[in-house]
Amino acid sequence: MKNTLMVAFATLTLCACVPTYKLVKPGAVPVGDGSLSVTPRIEWNEVPGIQRQVWEDEWTQNGPLLETIGFVSGLPDGKSLIKHRKKDDAQVAVFRADMTPNDLVSMVESAYRVAGVTVFAVDSVSPAPFLGGTGLKMNYRYSPGDGIGKRGTAVLRVVNGRLYLMKLEGVSSHYYEASQPEFEHLVASATLKK
């Protein structure tokens, strides 16, 4: 009996520690630290993230290996898209509020390269409406180690010195394109907390 209780306790403890997916229902919903809101038309799953920073969120429909939509709700000047140890050899470029479009694009690219991606190509960079003003939209492709190519779209804008970013990435065959209309809708629906 004692052993059974211990196993039950261990199981409960383990379950409590394991992050789980949460359902995101259609309708206005805050993301990241709550300063950014979007309005999904369909249900999504919020991906659990142990090391995620406070302004980050990530959603998926078919699993993160196939497609994700990522949010950054106001990265402050001096912070990085990925949390690093100070002594890591390779680090994502730190965000600065006065970054040029060229700086922003290479900062996003470096987030992939630092994670080990070597084959990364930017297909296009163009101005795009985002959060009531003109932001920047970049389309890109990259190759993970398994050879299954992925495509991505990131929309970025610096507002009051903070970086707001929404990003779709998915397997090139089917998943990226299938999620594109909903992603475009989410970008168009995005608003900042007043």
Added chain:
Amino acid sequence: MLGLGGCACCLAQPSRAYVLPTDIEPLIGPDYQPLDTDERGIWQSCERIEEIIQASDRLFRAPEMQKYTQGVMERLLGRPASELRIYLVHDATFNAAMFPTGMMVVHTGFMVRARNEAQYAAVLGHEAGHYFRKHTLQQYRSIRTKAAVGALISVGAGIAAGAGGGGTYDASWIDVANGINLALMLSVFTYSRAMETEADAYGISLMNRAGYQPHSAADVWRQLIDERKQSAEVRKKRYNDRADSVVSTHPPSDQRMVDLSDTAEMLRSEGSEASFDGRDEWQAVIRPHMPTLLDEQVKRNDPGASLYLVDSLAKDGWTGLLHYQQGEIYRMRGAPDDGAKAAMAYAASVQLPDAPPEAWRAHGYALLKAGNAADGRGALARYLELNPSATDANMIRFTLAQ
């Protein structure tokens, strides 16, 4: 994810057990086939890994470079190397790996650092040493016996990046190969001290016989050690010459460099006249790819290592490409005075005839940041003129219209 823990580049341990290059004979010939169950199992895993690499977008598709590499290997062996299949792979880390089936993987991160054909041959020869001495099979049995795999499985996990990064994926072909057979990959990347020493000695004997300057083998490590020291200095940490674990990046070893240098000296004292470094040949074949390969390194934002590499290449003369990449290193590092340093590097780049179009873009934005709108716009316009179909042309036009 396994780093450069083993292989040609992976001398995880100093090589104190000195091995004379003349003492080593190959254990297998050109038509070698697996002998027992262990070997057949390893070969099956290797074949799966090879299929993935063959189909991967990460293959460095450069036919002339492929032919050149095969030529270097055949010169080393002194015969056609039909049993060896060499895959050049886009990976910015300094590494190469040899599998028991004859599959060799060479990273672009090594290629960008090699200064001449002899250095390239040094690493290919070392990897061939692992193959002809059947090191993977020996190490596989050793690892399995020690039941080390279970304890190390956790380190094979992939990288999980945040929303702003690359999402969830296996970043390297090594991650995928780990999933197929972790014990095999540990064998490939964590050879013992004795095996690395033996492969070094085997490689240098091949170099000597083929007429390659044997000192070039030590030069590979000298450069890498210097680069790693500079990388550590910039990140304000202590340089560590040894591997703490199999997830460490490639641990160059001072002792290994000394042993290789001593061996080269011994060969010279015994009358070796091998002196070919193949610098011109290497430059001719690698030059067209340097923009891509340097970009792979610089975009990782390891400023100490990248500055070391660019400064070293510039000893042969500064080019527009090198100045541009120097500027990119400063721009991405973002230290307090790096903006000014980057601006100077871009300005120097566009003065040279071989400046890449991107140097004009960077120069233009640097000028705009500095408040020089007229010249900044002029530089951006020049970028569009040089590259009218640039992927960011719309963004540049938008900036110009502001």
